[in-house]
Amino acid sequence: MVRSDLVVVEDLKKYFPIRTGLFKAKGSFVHAVDGVSLIIKRGETFGLAGESGCGKSTFARLLLRLIEPTGGKVLFDEVDIFSLSKRELKKIRRRMGIVFQDPKSSLNPRMTIYNILKRPLEIHGLGSSKEEKLNMVLEILEKVGLGEEHLNRYPHELSGGQQQRVSIARAIITKPDFVALDEPTSALDISVQAQILNLLVKLQREFKLTYLFITHNLMVMQYVSDRVGIMYLGKVVEVLNTREELNMGRVYHPYTAFLMLSTPAVDIRERGRNKIIVPGEVPSPINPPSGCRFHPRCPFAKEECRRKEPPVTEIRKGHYVACHFPSVTEEKLTPYVEERMESIRKLWRGES
Ligand code: SF4
Numbered sequence: 001m002v003r004s005d006l007v008v009v010e011d012l013k014k015y016f017p018i019r020t021g022l023f024k025a026k027g028s029f030v031h032a033v034d035g036v037s038l039i040i041k042r043g044e045t046f047g048l049a050g051e052s053g054c055g056k057s058t059f060a061r062l063l064l065r066l067i068e069p070t071g072g073k074v075l076f077d078e079v080d081i082f083s084l085s086k087r088e089l090k091k092i093r094r095r096m097g098i099v100f101q102d103p104k105s106s107l108n109p110r111m112t113i114y115n116i117l118k119r120p121l122e123i124h125g126l127g128s129s130k131e132e133k134l135n136m137v138l139e140i141l142e143k144v145g146l147g148e149e150h151l152n153r154y155p156h157e158l159s160g161g162q163q164q165r166v167s168i169a170r171a172i173i174t175k176p177d178f179v180a181l182d183e184p185t186s187a188l189d190i191s192v193q194a195q196i197l198n199l200l201v202k203l204q205r206e207f208k209l210t211y212l213f214i215t216h217n218l219m220v221m222q223y224v225s226d227r228v229g230i231m232y233l234g235k236v237v238e239v240l241n242t243r244e245e246l247n248m249g250r251v252y253h254p255y256t257a258f259l260m261l262s263t264p265a266v267d268i269r270e271r272g273r274n275k276i277i278v279p280g281e282v283p284s285p286i287n288p289p290s291g292c293r294f295h296p297r298c299p300f301a302k303e304e305c306r307r308k309e310p311p312v313t314e315i316r317k318g319h320y321v322a323c324h325f326p327s328v329t330e331e332k333l334t335p336y337v338e339e340r341m342e343s344i345r346k347l348w349r350g351e352s
Contacts, residue, residue, distance in 0.1 A: 006178060006210050007040040007063060012072035014058050018286065030285050032058040034234035035072070037312070040178075045204065045211040047225030047242070049218055049259065051282055055234040056214045057101075060180040063212065064096050065089060076178070094124045097171030101183035103163035107155040113166055114151040117141070120174050136173065143206070144169045144199060161192035168199065172207060180212045185220065197224060218263040222247055227318075230256045233285055233293045236312075239320040247345075249337035252315055252326035255294050257333035261340060292324065300328045 013036075015029035032055045040046040048056050061067045063074055065081045074081050076092060084092065100106040107116055117137045120126075127133035141147060144165040155163055164184060171179050181200065185193040201224065204211060213224050221228055221242070228246050230238040230253065238253040240246055251257050258278040280297035283289050292310050295301040304324055312322045323329065 004041050005039050006042040006077060007212075008073075008075040009036055009038050009040075009063070010073040010075075012036045012059070012062055012074060013070040014055075014062055014067065015070045028286050031234045031288055032285060033062060033069075034288070036231075036234075036236050037072075038229055038236055038239060040210060040212060041227075042177075042210055043208060044226040045213050045224050047213045047215065047221040047228040048231055048236075049215055049221050049228060050231035051259075051278070052216060053282060053285070054231045055285070056216075056231055057182050059231070060098065060182050060212060060214055063178075063180060064093070064098055066098070090123070094126075094174045095177045097174070097176040097179040099164070099167050099171045099179065099181045099184045102187045103160065103167045104155065104187075106167055107163060107170075109155055112152050112154060113141075113146075113158075116155075116166060117170055117173055120170060124174050126174060140169045140173045143172075143203065159192075160188050161195060164188060164192075164196055165199070168196075168203070172203060172209070175207065176209070178210045178212070180214070182214045183216070184213075186215065186217070193220075200224065218246075218260055230259065233282065233288055235293060235322065237294065237322045239318075241318055245319055247341060249334065249339070249341035250319075251334060251337055252319070252321045252329050253294075253323050254298050254300055254329045254333060257329055257337050260337050261333075292322075300325055300332070 012033055014033040015031055018028045018030060034055070036059060038046075048059065050056055058067070062069055065074070069082060076096070079092060081089065081092060114134075114137055117140060118133050121133050121136060127136050137151070138148060141150060146162060146165055146169070150158065150162070155166070158166065168184070184200065185196050188196060197220065200211070203209065213221070215221055225242045227239065227241055229236045232255050238251065238256045240251065245251070249260065251260060255278070262278055278297065279299065283293070283296060289296050291307050292298070292301070292305040295305040298305065302325070308324070310322045310324045312320050315321050315326055
């Protein structure tokens, strides 16, 4: 672990037992997170992308120890969070925050905004007097673009965007180092999404925050993240730098390539041209495929892929891929992804 690493994840696993339905008697498990290792560096935004149900949200909850793991380690600033007592965990939680996808269901409908924001201060013993707590709440409200007039309102009296601003305020009122953002804009209207993204970028600079940013939208990912991890069926299959690799289309895992070719761009003209989708359906996480989990959907799968799980290898500095044949993707798909990214960059620059 080096000083710049804030969160180090080693072989993290979470299997949920199935308690109802057909699989109950067999002692089956949903393999939500299945052996993930990665590092989130201090001050960066690490994006985590993948289709719904791939384990992204479970992964975020594990990092904050909101749920217990089946195996593996999470080191937060060199502290193994799963070895902590309740008291020690509470202390370190002050340095972590989380923002959920749906602000409506994550805010207590019976509490005023003031009480919602005061609660983390009470839990962590911050603010010595009532007045000081009120000032801290007012200060954070202002930082997220709300004001004193929102203090005594209830969540249902706010718009979706305002509710998400309250969720963000609640996550950062204790001045954490790390915030997990679990699809923070996907439940919001398109017009509000950009405002919330800009707010998150501004707050990151101001409070020197480290983000884990979860989304299924690679376009959002390109806008906010420094590095990106691509997750498939409980595993991270590729980790790459956003600016020099993802934005340039230099990807080496076929799943990443298909995701990029299938993600609609922000511009309607580009969207019309978008024909490619990730082939096939996501297999069940109850009984994941043998070897490489992507093999039933991968057009380049060979016998080895069915038998042997591909190891994660560093294909170039800081770029990791879990595929037996990355050169096949490089030859057959990467040129199309590069071409598409170039056309999207032109659209953004208003050149076509
Ligand atoms: Fe496809 Fe094989 Fe690579 Fe898996 S290991 S992504 S099946 S080529």
